[in-house]
Amino acid sequence: MIDQLLSLSRRQKQGLMMGVDAVLVIVALCVAHSLRANRFYLPPEGNEIYLWIIAPIIALPVFVQFGLYQTVIRYIGFNSLWRVFQAISLYALLWGVCTFLSGFGLTPRSVVIINWLVALLFVAGARMVARWILTNRAPAFLGAERDERKNVVIYGAGAAGMQLAISTSFSPEMRPVAFVDDDPILVDQQVNGVRVYHPDQLGRLIDEFAVKEVLLAMPSATQHRRQKILSGLEHYPVLVQTLPDISELERCEVNLEDVRDIDIGDLLERDPIAPVDELLHANIRGKVVLVTGAGGSIGAELCRQISQLGASKLVMFDHSEFNLYRIEKELAESGVEFESVLGSVRDQSAVEYVCRANGVQTIYHAAAYKHVPLVEINAAMGVANNVLGTRNCAQAAIKTGIETFVLISTDKAVRPTNIMGATKRLAELVLQDLSHNNNCSTRFTMVRFGNVLDSSGSVVPLFREQIKRGGPVTVTHPEIIRYFMTIREATQLVLQAGAMGQGGDVFVLDMGEPVKIIGLARKMIRLSGLQVKEESAPDGDIEINFTGLRRGEKLYEELLVTDTAVSTPHPRIMRESEICTNLSHLNPCLEKLERAIRVVDNEQIRVLLFDMVESYNPAPTEKAS
Numbered sequence: 001m002i003d004q005l006l007s008l009s010r011r012q013k014q015g016l017m018m019g020v021d022a023v024l025v026i027v028a029l030c031v032a033h034s035l036r037a038n039r040f041y042l043p044p045e046g047n048e049i050y051l052w053i054i055a056p057i058i059a060l061p062v063f064v065q066f067g068l069y070q071t072v073i074r075y076i077g078f079n080s081l082w083r084v085f086q087a088i089s090l091y092a093l094l095w096g097v098c099t100f101l102s103g104f105g106l107t108p109r110s111v112v113i114i115n116w117l118v119a120l121l122f123v124a125g126a127r128m129v130a131r132w133i134l135t136n137r138a139p140a141f142l143g144a145e146r147d148e149r150k151n152v153v154i155y156g157a158g159a160a161g162m163q164l165a166i167s168t169s170f171s172p173e174m175r176p177v178a179f180v181d182d183d184p185i186l187v188d189q190q191v192n193g194v195r196v197y198h199p200d201q202l203g204r205l206i207d208e209f210a211v212k213e214v215l216l217a218m219p220s221a222t223q224h225r226r227q228k229i230l231s232g233l234e235h236y237p238v239l240v241q242t243l244p245d246i247s248e249l250e251r252c253e254v255n256l257e258d259v260r261d262i263d264i265g266d267l268l269e270r271d272p273i274a275p276v277d278e279l280l281h282a283n284i285r286g287k288v289v290l291v292t293g294a295g296g297s298i299g300a301e302l303c304r305q306i307s308q309l310g311a312s313k314l315v316m317f318d319h320s321e322f323n324l325y326r327i328e329k330e331l332a333e334s335g336v337e338f339e340s341v342l343g344s345v346r347d348q349s350a351v352e353y354v355c356r357a358n359g360v361q362t363i364y365h366a367a368a369y370k371h372v373p374l375v376e377i378n379a380a381m382g383v384a385n386n387v388l389g390t391r392n393c394a395q396a397a398i399k400t401g402i403e404t405f406v407l408i409s410t411d412k413a414v415r416p417t418n419i420m421g422a423t424k425r426l427a428e429l430v431l432q433d434l435s436h437n438n439n440c441s442t443r444f445t446m447v448r449f450g451n452v453l454d455s456s457g458s459v460v461p462l463f464r465e466q467i468k469r470g471g472p473v474t475v476t477h478p479e480i481i482r483y484f485m486t487i488r489e490a491t492q493l494v495l496q497a498g499a500m501g502q503g504g505d506v507f508v509l510d511m512g513e514p515v516k517i518i519g520l521a522r523k524m525i526r527l528s529g530l531q532v533k534e535e536s537a538p539d540g541d542i543e544i545n546f547t548g549l550r551r552g553e554k555l556y557e558e559l560l561v562t563d564t565a566v567s568t569p570h571p572r573i574m575r576e577s578e579i580c581t582n583l584s585h586l587n588p589c590l591e592k593l594e595r596a597i598r599v600v601d602n603e604q605i606r607v608l609l610f611d612m613v614e615s616y617n618p619a620p621t622e623k624a625s
Contacts, residue, residue, distance in 0.1 A: 014069040021063060022056035024122040025091070029055055032115035036108055051099055058098065059091045059119075066090075084124045092116035149175040152213045153205055153238075155229065157181040157189075157196045160243055161217035164259070165194055168215070177209045199232065206236055212529065215259060216242035230262065230527065239529030261464070262527045275492050276570055282499035283362040283404045285310035290360045292345055292393060293367030295323020297452065298408055301491040302364050303327055307336040309495075314338040315358050317351070318367070345389035348396055355400040364498070365393050366408045368424070373550050375420040379602040383593055383609070386423035391430050391590070398440045406498035407431055409448040409506075411483065411557040415615045418553065422609045422616045428506060429613070433586050435504035445501030447494045448576075449509040450483030450557055459517065463524050471533075471542035473521045476549050480518075481556050483511035497573045506576035508565060514556065518544070586612065 029052055063069065066087035096112035152168060154161045157179040168174040179196040181187065186196045197205060205211060214233055218226065226242075233240050241259045283289070289306050293299040294316035300323075306314055314336050318324040321342060328340045339358065343350040345367045354360070368386050369375050375382035390407060397405045409428055412421030428446050435444040451459075459482070466473045490509065497507035525532050525542045533540030549555070565574040589612045596604040610616050 017069055018060055018063075020126060021068075021123060022060060024126060025055045025059045025119055026052060028119040028122050029115055031118045032111050035114055035118075036111050051095075054098060055095055058094050062091045062094070063087050081124055081127075084127065085120060088116065088120040088123055092119060149173055150212045151175055151177045151209045152215055153178050153180055153202065153209075153211050154194075154215050154217050155180045155199075155233070156217035156221075157183070157186045157191050158218070158220075160219050162191055164215060164217045164243070165191065174213070177211065178205050180205070180214075202233075203236065206238060211238055213239045213241065216240065216262075219243045230523075234523055234526045237529060237531065240527045262524070273570075273572060276496055279496035279499040279570065280492065281309055283406075284495070286312050287361040287403075288313045288315065288359050289362045289364070290315040290317060290355065290358070291364045291366060292317045292351075293365075293408075294318045294340075295320050295327050296366060297487060298491065298494075299364075299366035300327045300330075301487050302366060302494070303331060303338075305488075305491055305495065306364075307331050307334040307338070311336055313358060315341060315354060315360060317341045317343055317345075317354060319344045345393050346384055348392035351393050351396040352399055355396055355402060360400070360402060362404045362406075362498075363393065363397055363402055364406050364408065364494070365390060367393075368408070370410065370420060372412070372418050372420045372553060375423070376418055376551050379419045379605045380597045380600045382419050382423050383426075383605055384597050386420070387426045387430065388590070388594065388597070390427040391434075394431055394434050394442075394444065397442045398434065402442050404498060404501070405431070405442050405444050406494065406501070407444070407446040408494060409446045411448055411450040411511075412554075413448060414557070415617060416613065417617055418551070419606070419609065419618075422613045422618075425613050425615065426609065429586060430590070432504045432506075443501050443503050445498050445503075446506045447497045447509065448506065449485060449490050449493070450511045452485055452487040452490045459520070460524075463521055467525060467528050467530070467542060472545045473525065473542055474545050474547050475518050475521055476547050476553065477555060478518050478546060479516075479555055480549070480553075481514040481516050483514050483557060485509065485511050493570070493573055496570055497568075500568055500570075500573070500575075507568070508574045508576055510572040510574065 066083045068084060068087055092112060092115055095115065096109075099112065150173065152174045154165055154168070154176055158181075161179060161181075165176045165179070168176045176194050179186075179191055179194055180199050180202055181196050182199055187198050189196050202214075214236070216226070216229065216233075218229070221229075230240065240262050242262055243259060284306055289311045291299050291302050291306065291314070294303050295318040299316075299318070303314060303316055304327075314331075316324060316327060316338060318340075319342065324340050324342060328338070331338060341354050343354070345351060345365075355363075367389060369378075369382050375386075394405060396402075407427060410421065410424050412418065413425035413428060414421075416422040416425055431444040431446060434440065435442075463473055493509045497509070500507065521544055522532055525544075530541035531537055531539075533543040565576055568575055589608055593605065593608050596608065606618065610618065
């Protein structure tokens with residue numbers, strides 16, 4: 001029977017709940033009158049029967065208005081019960097007013113109060129009983145199965161932890177057996193019937209209760225504290241999951257659906273800095289903004305943030321129909337006016353048309369091929385998109401009078417060892433040449449940063465997928481390191497850096513401390529409740545294999561071409577002090593590049609890149625002879 005109830009559609013479940021509530025409010029009236037009269041009360045046959053009939057007619061619209069039929073019964077929490085209390089109170093009040101205004105007999109005033117209490121007990125109680133039954137926690141006579149849920153410990157006994165405990169208590173998969181919290185006031189207390197222990201006792205709890213999972217319920221903790229807690233949990237053989245940061249939670253009420261896997265963002269010892277509001281809005285508020293590569297990782301996040309910063313219109317430009325559809329669907333209810341345009345940055349006339357037709361004032365140029373091995377193999381397409389595409393957009397910006405043009409660059413542009421990095425460095429040089437030699441009104445700005453978490457091609461989702469498959473996890477080299485930043489912070493800093501540009505500026509984002517990739521792989525394996533399989537642990541779960549550096553790949557990345565950088569009004573944004581000279585050869589070389597691209601002469605393209613980008617240092621076999 002329970003399986004049949006769970007298989008009903010959402011609309012069918014809502015209809016069933018409404019029917020049950022209609023019956024309950026009538027039964028509550030009968031009980032209220034019976035308690036008042038001290039005998040079983042049957043409604044009279046006169047006009048007073050109408051007061052009974054209108055009870056569900058009043059109650060159901062009120063319940064709908066308070067969202068009682070939008071709550072998932074299995075995860076009902078305190079906030080949901082508070083809405084039930086409010087809805088029943090309003091219903092009882094309205095029914096009482098109708099009673100005294102109708103003139104249908106004399107209803108004792110105490111019946112109104114008793115009806116409110118009984119209806120509250122019935123409607124709220126019915127939901128609690130339903131949650132109990134639907135989560136296989138019913139008594140044996142109702143046919144409940146044996147409780148075989150896994151034991152979990154909740155780290156954090158605050159408000160979020162308490163709500164999470166309520167949610168897991170009625171989960172068919174989890175049972176909270178303990179809280180862990182370092183607050184001495186909470187230790188040894190009971191929260192929602194579950195005891196709170198000090199973190200020092202976690203190892204004993206894992207052994208005593210055969211705990212398989214730890215849920216970190218501290219959404220308001222600083223990044224430093226979260227990282228410290230996670231480092232401590234890494235040594236236990238349990239899966240660790242977490243609630244997101246408080247800024248990412250969409251509701252005040254926490255439940256099991258908010259819990260997610262740990263990722264590298266949780267391991268970065270880096271607290272966010274509040275953005276400078278003036279810089280954040282400077283190029284966006286009240287302006288028409290164009291984002292190229294709008295469906296990509298960075299482009300899509302740019303669109304999300306721009307939609308919240310008061311742009312008068314957002315124009316999303318991308319060559320991928322699917323990616324454009326995906327971000328368009330996401331922003332459909334954002335309130336910002338937007339237009340989605342399918343097109344390629346290799347088509348300058350198309351970019352010009354879009355800029356003129358929409359009156360674009362600011363461009364964020366995020367369109368680029370960035371996967372190092374793929375661009376290394378497909379040099380012609382990489383140069384066409386990253387270099388010529390950037391030049392096309394820049395020239396379109398000049399011709400249409402765009403105010404600000406911001407290029408999303410990369411740390412791989414600094415002393416590049418691969419085609420992708422060389423194309424991004426060359427794109428920077430093209431913009432600096434246009435900025436310094438064309439007396440244009442467009443301000444060109446470039447912003448460099450390293451890896452962003454969970455972007456397409458990032459190592460983090462790759463590791464996550466490999467761990468889910470049971471391994472092995474592949475790392476290119478035991479000494480390889482990379483800089484990481486959350487995509488949200490990187491995009492916020494890009495928006496602020498773009499506002500500080502004066503023309504031809506290169507800004508560099510403070511990426512924090514570099515992360516050793518082998519250490520990252522180990523942490524992700526351990527926090528998944530698994531053990532690394534190695535010589536010291538031959539019975540481990542996941543093996544780490546070294547595949548060797550890929551063509552053009554560095555052991556480490558840099559952010560500055562020179563050794564000096566100038567500070568800016570933002571503590572995490574630096575201005576590169578490099579001076580670009582001898583750019584007169586760019587245009588003739590770009591013409592040669594175009595000819596080489598047309599015939600897909602990848603070797604000639606490599607020779608030209610080596611000549612044009614002074615700091616380009618490819619593998620010896622790739623250099624010009």
